[in-house]
Amino acid sequence: SQKIEQNSEALNIQEGKTATLTCNYTNYSPAYLQWYRQDPGRGPVFLLLIRENEKEKRKERLKVTFDTTLKQSLFHITASQPADSATYLCALDYSGGGADGLTFGKGTHLIIQP
């Protein structure tokens, strides 16, 4: 079965620096890969989506890369702020649009220190 690995340890980053989160998966590559943010006690919030034929996607301070050879996605937050502190989830979409459900990683807890 598909395995998704995200940093299990919390990631501590100083304010203003770039935070880089990793999502590795096994087996075959998904059609899409999505990233979500989750705050304590709340539901995940969609951030970005990248297709398997795209190398990179940007949205404001966020950047996602997708390398199907390495079976890895990197999620970057530039000029990080304490308000960026949250758990970030990657999710694999094999149906091309998510109609059949997404497979989520366990998330990385990001802490931005002032």
Added chain:
Amino acid sequence: DVKVTQSSRYLVKRTGEKVFLECVQDMDHENMFWYRQDPGLGLRLIYFSYDVKMKEKGDIPEGYSVSREKKERFSLILESASTNQTSMYLCASRKPGQNYGYTFGSGTRLTVV
């Protein structure tokens, strides 16, 4: 903004009770989903629905059923609640098309005692 509303934030039920978790979305989305989230296990898909009256099993459907009688409402049913169903339950909906993520509700934290 799309809203996905889950009827209860916190729920405490007794073992053996039949439990209904309700989810309503206001943007005419065809697809709806139920996940549970547990520490160390992440989000796991219980059931999903492509459209009204349709339902599909996810990865962990045992002990659950669902109902989708209207497009905007997707209910998760615990037929006979057990303590191992204590969890955070998250409902989501999805706009048709390939460029959209899921919109999640705020979750229902269910405790079965």
